[in-house]
Amino acid sequence: MWDRLKEQQGHDTVAYHVAAMDFVDLFSVIGKTDELLQAFGAYTSEEWLREVTKPIYGLRNDVMHRSAHSLPTRHNHCAS
Numbered sequence: 001m002w003d004r005l006k007e008q009q010g011h012d013t014v015a016y017h018v019a020a021m022d023f024v025d026l027f028s029v030i031g032k033t034d035e036l037l038q039a040f041g042a043y044t045s046e047e048w049l050r051e052v053t054k055p056i057y058g059l060r061n062d063v064m065h066r067s068a069h070s071l072p073t074r075h076n077h078c079a080s
Contacts, residue, residue, distance in 0.1 A: 024060065027053045 021029070028038045031048040043051070 001054070012019050027056060 007062075030040065031043075031053055033046050037043055037045065037048055040048075040052075
Protein backbone atom coordinates (compact mmCIF):
# COMPACT_ATOMS: atom_id res chain seq x y z
CA MET A 1 0.00 0.00 0.00
CA TRP A 2 2.69 2.50 0.99
CA ASP A 3 4.68 1.83 -2.17
CA ARG A 4 1.61 2.59 -4.28
CA LEU A 5 0.93 5.79 -2.33
CA LYS A 6 4.53 6.96 -2.75
CA GLU A 7 4.39 6.17 -6.46
CA GLN A 8 1.20 8.19 -6.88
CA GLN A 9 2.66 11.11 -4.94
CA GLY A 10 5.75 10.95 -7.16
CA HIS A 11 3.54 11.50 -10.19
CA ASP A 12 1.92 14.55 -8.56
CA THR A 13 -1.21 12.49 -8.01
CA VAL A 14 -2.90 13.18 -4.71
CA ALA A 15 -4.41 10.00 -3.31
CA TYR A 16 -6.13 9.38 -0.04
CA HIS A 17 -4.67 6.56 2.03
CA VAL A 18 -7.87 4.54 1.78
CA ALA A 19 -7.91 4.82 -2.01
CA ALA A 20 -4.40 3.39 -2.13
CA MET A 21 -5.24 0.37 0.05
CA ASP A 22 -5.79 -3.19 -1.04
CA PHE A 23 -8.91 -5.03 0.08
CA VAL A 24 -6.96 -6.90 2.77
CA ASP A 25 -5.48 -3.60 4.03
CA LEU A 26 -9.01 -2.26 4.53
CA PHE A 27 -10.03 -5.32 6.52
CA SER A 28 -6.94 -4.94 8.70
CA VAL A 29 -7.77 -1.29 9.43
CA ILE A 30 -11.34 -2.23 10.32
CA GLY A 31 -10.08 -4.88 12.74
CA LYS A 32 -7.87 -2.35 14.51
CA THR A 33 -10.42 0.50 14.72
CA ASP A 34 -13.09 -0.02 17.38
CA GLU A 35 -15.67 2.28 15.77
CA LEU A 36 -15.35 0.60 12.37
CA LEU A 37 -15.20 -2.85 13.91
CA GLN A 38 -18.45 -2.36 15.81
CA ALA A 39 -20.17 -1.12 12.62
CA PHE A 40 -19.84 -4.69 11.32
CA GLY A 41 -21.14 -6.39 14.45
CA ALA A 42 -20.07 -7.40 17.91
CA TYR A 43 -16.55 -8.52 16.97
CA THR A 44 -13.40 -8.32 19.02
CA SER A 45 -10.21 -7.66 17.07
CA GLU A 46 -9.23 -11.31 17.46
CA GLU A 47 -12.63 -12.55 16.24
CA TRP A 48 -12.51 -10.20 13.25
CA LEU A 49 -9.07 -11.47 12.29
CA ARG A 50 -10.04 -15.13 12.72
CA GLU A 51 -13.57 -15.04 11.26
CA VAL A 52 -13.32 -12.38 8.56
CA THR A 53 -9.83 -11.20 7.59
CA LYS A 54 -8.02 -14.55 7.44
CA PRO A 55 -10.74 -16.36 5.43
CA ILE A 56 -10.96 -13.49 2.94
CA TYR A 57 -7.19 -13.28 2.64
CA GLY A 58 -7.09 -17.05 2.07
CA LEU A 59 -9.81 -16.81 -0.59
CA ARG A 60 -7.92 -14.00 -2.31
CA ASN A 61 -4.73 -16.07 -2.35
CA ASP A 62 -6.56 -19.14 -3.64
CA VAL A 63 -8.07 -17.17 -6.51
CA MET A 64 -4.94 -15.20 -7.39
CA HIS A 65 -2.53 -18.12 -7.22
CA ARG A 66 -4.46 -20.98 -8.80
CA SER A 67 -2.38 -22.89 -11.27
CA ALA A 68 -3.47 -22.90 -14.88
CA HIS A 69 -3.97 -26.68 -14.60
CA SER A 70 -6.62 -26.28 -11.91
CA LEU A 71 -8.72 -23.79 -13.86
CA PRO A 72 -11.71 -25.21 -15.74
CA THR A 73 -11.43 -25.34 -19.49
CA ARG A 74 -14.33 -25.35 -21.89
CA HIS A 75 -13.71 -29.04 -22.52
CA ASN A 76 -13.61 -30.31 -18.92
CA HIS A 77 -16.08 -27.73 -17.60
CA CYS A 78 -18.84 -28.72 -20.04
CA ALA A 79 -18.25 -32.48 -19.90
CA SER A 80 -21.17 -34.53 -18.56
